[in-house]
């Protein structure tokens with residue numbers, strides 16, 4: 001009879017421990033692991049950004065000089081989470097991948113993009129903050145290339 005009670009107590013303790021483990025794992029999944037920041041680094045200019053993934057549309061935002069747009073997210077189980085941004089400035093524009101598996105190796109869990117006159121530049125936390133810059137894909141709208 002005594003052993004039966006002891007077994008019952010042990011079983012309940014075990015079940016409670018398992019329930020706590022499952023709960024803490026679920027909480028861990030809800031915490032955002034990644035931060036992405038798009039910052040206007042073109043003085044005297046407002047820029048327009050529109051960032052999105054296959055699951056989230058983060059909307060269209062106008063950023064004055066030195067302002068930023070920041071969001072937090074988790075990488076999905078398959079590791080295929082990708083974010084893109086349409087960026088428009090007076091110097092050029094284009095659509096750029098701002099987070100994916102490859103970029104994560106350059107910026108880890110904090111991906112800060114400085115939008116400069118030359119184009120978007122990623123601050124590579126993995127390489128002492130060295131900038132990884134891409135040129136604009138499209139020229140600015142108000143300049144007609146090769147106009148006579």
Ligand SMILES: *[C@@H]1O[C@H](CO)[C@@H](O)[C@H](O)[C@H]1NC(C)=O
Nearest residue numbers: 044045046047062063064065
């Ligand atoms: C940026 O936008 C603000 C608010 O709309 C406006 O007051 C300001 O003149 C704009 N600056 C430039 C350089 O266009």
Ligand SMILES: *[C@@H]1O[C@H](CO)[C@@H](O)[C@H](O)[C@H]1NC(C)=O
Nearest residue numbers: 037039066067068069070112
């Ligand atoms: C982004 O803006 C917020 C709010 O103004 C500020 O606290 C934060 O330091 C800025 N981040 C960067 C990288 O400039």
